[in-house]
Amino acid sequence: MGQENKNRNENQNKEMDAVRESMEESAVETESAVAEAEDFSETENTVEESEKEPDESTVEAENQSEENSSPQKKEKPDNDKKKKKVLKRKDKKDEQIEQLNDKYQRLFAEFQNYRSRSEKEKTAMYEVGAKSIIEKILPVVDNLERGVAALGEADMNSPVGQGMNLIYKQMLTALEEMGVVAIEAEGKEFDPNLHNAVMHEDNDALGENIVSQELQKGYQYRDTVIRHSMVKVAN
Secondary structure (H helix, E strand, O other): OHHHHHHHHHHHHHHHHHHHHHHHHHHHHHHHHHHHHHHHHHHHHHHHHHHHOOOHHHHHHHHHHHHHHHHHHHHHHHHHHHHHHHHHHHHHHHHHHHHHHHHHHHHHHHHHHHHHHHHHHHHHHHHHHHHHHHHHHHHHHHHHHHHHHHOOHHHHHOHHHHHHHHHHHHHHHHHHHHOEEEOOOOOOEOOOOOEEEEEEEOOOOOOOOEEEEEEEOOEEEOOEEEEOEEEEEEO
16 A cells, blocks of 8 residues: 555656646746747837937938038029029120111111012113103104005016115014014004094995004003004994
8 A cells, every 4th residue: 555655646746747847847837938029029119219319420420421412502593693694694695686687687678678679670670661662752753654655566576666665664673673563554443542533534434433544653661551542443
């Protein structure tokens, strides 16, 4: 009996020791878990503090950058003033260029007007001079025409008649080359811009207001009438 009790006690002690060891191991495990949790919470807090409060090095770097940028900010107004001065100079040059261009365009326009006006004046002077000369030549042509019309057949074949006829034709050719042409009158409708009616007659064979006879030839130089045709008009 004594031996059994002894063995029983030893078994109980062993069981107690095993329980104690397991309890100690669980306590160690819990302590390590608590320590890990505390370490994790501390790291989170440090991260938040680092985000909220910048490091001294970063603060110093930012201050140095601000100090370095401050002279540049001070220099900017000076640069703006220089740019404004340059722009003002350029504006003055542009104004001078615009004024010179305007002056040149005005002078060029005046010169163009003067040239066109002088050309018109020259043309008008030439027209007036040519008209006055033709007006003086036309009576000579009229006399040659009358002289040729008065020649008979025998006189026309004579050297004098042939010479007079050649001179008359040569005068007409020269006038045509100058642009002088005879105005058509006989058998045409009366035109007050071309004809000068000095006589009227009743003629049933002709229509009303038709030129029945040309008394004196009229001539036209280009678009200008030098002399109206003197005509007889049928009523």
